[in-house]
Amino acid sequence: MIEFKDVHVSYEASAPILKGVNFAIRDGEFVAFVGTNGAGKSTTMRLMNGLLKPDAGQVLIDGVSTAELRTSELARRVGFLFQNPDRQICCTTVREELLFGFRALGQAGAEADARVDAIIEEFGFDPDDDPFLLNRGARQLLALASIVVLAPPVVVLDEPTTGLDYRECEKVMAIIRRIHEQGATVIMVCHDMEVVADYATRCIVMSDGRVVDDAPTFEVLRNRDTLERASLVPPQIVDLSLELGRAIPRLADAPVGSANTVDEMLAAVVEEARGAQDEERSVSA
Incomplete structure (x- = not known):
């Protein structure tokens, strides 16, 4: 479990970035953090793996403050994917990059070699490629693979x-979904609300350094007050359901108004459209 208890952060000579943030993320959840630029999302992510320490309050990993955990211990528990893969790639071949984490943790050996070989095959890498000569998407996949190969219980992803x-995007998110289904806790900052709707089961909304909403994803995406406060634009299918609910009040209690996945939402919209057609035919008859 990851817990934030009244966390405050400010960078040197700057206004406060986080202003009393509180939440708890249970093992095995898939949580998306959303909000506008400057809301405090990336700062929150960096607190989870010890890259930053709070000025006040506590960040706890399995009940232990990050201030009391060594960097190596945090690295075993929390894998972190930077928004820019070039901030974490540092080796001259793909294979060396995938082995780097094991060596840093003192875990190099036959088991590490076998896990790296399996990841190379799964991702379709050439082990001798120079990471810095790969295109942007391939570098992002390599950075993700360097986390996946270590199998940390928590994976934090910044955009x-x-x-x-x-x-x-589909390939990256398919891998992220797989590691979540295998038991990893996934925490993701994401600006793409379609991706959030498709993958995250819980959504924490931040604005001006505070948590302004925390609920199942589709509850957040249907909350107009939250969307306006955080300047969020919901996916088109959710926006359609909101407009239908406003135009036809009876839909507020129908499946369109209570769906919790994109597939449920699409099915509900189709079902309501068919029902409306049937009603029109009955009146015409």
């Missing part, structure tokens, strides 16, 4: 799909 085309 994992930024700069990727649709196919690259």
Whole structure:
């Protein structure tokens, strides 16, 4: 479990970045942090793996303050994907990059080699490629693979799909979904609300350094007050359901108004459209 208890952060000679942030993330959750630039999302992520320490309050990993944990211990518990992969890639071949984490943790050996070989095959890498000569999407995949190969119980992702085309985004998110299904806790900052709706089961909304909403994803995406306060634009299918609910009040209690996944929402919209057509035919008859 990750807990933030009245966390305050400010950078040197700057206004406060986080202003009394509180939340708890249970093991095995898939949580998205959303909000406008400057809301405090990335700062929150960096507190989770000890890159930053709070000025006041506590950040706890499994009940232990990050201030009391060594960097190596935090690295075993929390894997971190930067928004820009070039901030974490540091080796001259793909294979060396994938082995780097094991060596840093003192875990190099036959088991590490076997896990790296399996990841190279799964991701389709050439082990001898120079990481810095790969395109942006491939570097992002490599940075993600360097975390996945270590199998940390918590994976923190800061804008994992930024700069990727649709196919690259689908591949990255499919891998993230797989590690979540295998038991990892996934925490993701994401500006793409379609991705948030498709993958995250819980959404924490931040604005001006504070948490302004924390609920199941589709409750957040249907909350107009939250959307306006955090300047968020919901996915088109959610926006359609909101407009239908406003235009046809009876839909507020129908599946369109209570769906909790994109698939449920699409099915509900189709069902309501069919029902409306049937009603029109009955009146015409």
